[in-house]
Every structure is written in C-alpha cells, then in structure tokens.
Amino acid sequence: MKxxxxxxxxxxxxxxxxxxxxxxxxxxANVPRDFWPIFTPxxxxxxxxxxxxxxxxxxxxxxxWLRGGTAEQRAAEWLADVVNHGYAINSIWTISNRVAEHxxxxxxxxxxxxxxxxxxxxxxxxxxxxxxxxxxxxxxEFARTLIQNKIAAHDVSVELYAELRDGSGAISFHGAKHxxxxxxxxxxxxxxxxVIDSAQKPSSAVIYVEFEKENMETRVxxxxx
Numbered sequence: 001m002k003x004x005x006x007x008x009x010x011x012x013x014x015x016x017x018x019x020x021x022x023x024x025x026x027x028x029a030n031v032p033r034d035f036w037p038i039f040t041p042x043x044x045x046x047x048x049x050x051x052x053x054x055x056x057x058x059x060x061x062x063x064x065w066l067r068g069g070t071a072e073q074r075a076a077e078w079l080a081d082v083v084n085h086g087y088a089i090n091s092i093w094t095i096s097n098r099v100a101e102h103x104x105x106x107x108x109x110x111x112x113x114x115x116x117x118x119x120x121x122x123x124x125x126x127x128x129x130x131x132x133x134x135x136x137x138x139x140x141e142f143a144r145t146l147i148q149n150k151i152a153a154h155d156v157s158v159e160l161y162a163e164l165r166d167g168s169g170a171i172s173f174h175g176a177k178h179x180x181x182x183x184x185x186x187x188x189x190x191x192x193x194x195v196i197d198s199a200q201k202p203s204s205a206v207i208y209v210e211f212e213k214e215n216m217e218t219r220v221x222x223x224x225x
Contacts, residue, residue, distance in 0.1 A: 025086025025133050038064050042095070051102040055111065058099040062092055062118065071096075071121035082129045090133070093119060093126040100150070109154050116154075120147045153221065 023030050038060050045053025065088040066074050074092075078085035100115035127140035209216045 022084040023087035025090055051105050054102045055099050058095045061095055065092055071118040075121040075125050079125045082125055083132055086129050089125045089129050093122045113151055113154050116147050116151050
C-alpha cells in the first residue's frame with residue numbers, strides 16, 4: 001500500500017510540474033508554483049533595466065505559457081475563453097512586446113521580429129480580455145497597426161541597383177513584379193500622404209542616401225519606420 005501511494009505521489013508531482021492550468025487574470029493564488037522560479041529572474045532583470053536579462057528570461061516565461069505550442073495556436077485556443085486564460089494572455093502580451101523592444105535596443109533585429117510576431121498573434125485575445133481587466137478594446141487596433149509597421153520596417157532586405165549606361169558589366173535581374181531589366185524599382189519618396197492616402201500603392205519606396213555622409217542602414221530604417 002505504501003509503495004502504491006508513493007507511486008501516486010510521484011505521478012502527481014510530475015503532472016504538477018509539467019501542466020499549466022487555466023488561470024484568470026489577477027488570480028495569483030492559482031498560478032502554478034513552478035512558474036515563479038522562471039518569472040522571478042525576468043522581474044529582477046526588468047527592475048534592473050537589464051536588456052539582455054529581459055530578453056533571455058522573458059523568452060523563458062513566454063515558452064512556459066505556450067507549453068510547446070505556437071503563439072498562433074495558443075492565441076486561437078484561448079480566444080474562445082479569455083476569462084479563464086487571462087493571466088497567460090496578459091503575461092504573453094506584455095512580455096513579448098518588452099522582449100521585442102529590448103531586442104531592438106540590443107540590435108538583435110531577428111529576435112525583435114520574432115517576438116513582435118508573438119505579440120501580433122495575441123492582439124485579438126488581449127483585445128477580448130480588456131473589458132474584463134479594464135481598458136479600451138479599440139486601442140488594440142492601434143497596437144496591431146504599430147506592431148505590423150514594426151515588423152514591416154525590420155523584415156526587409158536592402159539591395160543596391162545601378163543602371164550601367166554604357167551597357168558594360170553584369171545586370172542584376174530577379175524577375176520580380178514591376179522590376180525593370182536595369183535601373184531602379186518604380187517607387188516614390190516615403191510619406192504618409194504618398195502611401196496611406198493613395199488608392200494604388202507603389203511597389204516600393206525610394207530612399208535617398210548621401211554616400212560618405214549618411215549611414216545607409218540607419219537612414220533606411222528611420223525612413224521605413
């Protein structure tokens with residue numbers, strides 16, 4: 001009998017350490033105990049303004065709640081019951097944005113894109129949660145646009161095209177839509193009036209950089225943002 005009870009206790013301990021229960025927003029008492037050793041280092045890094053710690057420990061917190069699933073899978077699952085998953089939704093939404101911002105600060109753009117995409121996946125669940133925790137759901141549409149713009153600004157590749165007027169040299173041509181055989185993509189200088197208010201969107205934006213005077217990467221990133 002003792003052996004049987006010991007086996008049951010061991011099984012219960014394994015189950016407790018690997019299962020994440022549904023936790024309502026603000027219901028700290030029902031947060032699994034194995035969450036706090038993961039969250040505490042993140043909180044310490046946040047209070048210290050430690051960007052490297054925020055990104056590394058924040059990623060562990062998000063992974064804890066996702067339980068091996070993707071952000072899109074969990075967001076779709078929890079959207080059907082935001083009240084009983086409020087703690088995890090709020091945690092992932094808040095921390096993914098912070099990790100993305102601090103990844104930008106560290107110059108880790110690929111990591112920033114990855115966590116902005118996690119945040120983007122949780123816009124709708126957090127929007128549905130706001131009436132229960134206080135907040136304006138309409139503000140989340142602004143947040144969605146802001147995150148989409150961040151991803152679009154960072155997830156780009158920059159190539160230099162030059163027209164060889166004398167016909168010499170190799171031609172860089174990839175067969176892309178609207179791409180000329182030589183020269184530049186059709187486009188226009190960036191600006192809200194040109195892009196947002198136009199019925200027909202341009203295929204690209206032309207950004208002029210003064211060589212030997214301006215940093216190309218910085219100028220392009222600033223103009224796209």
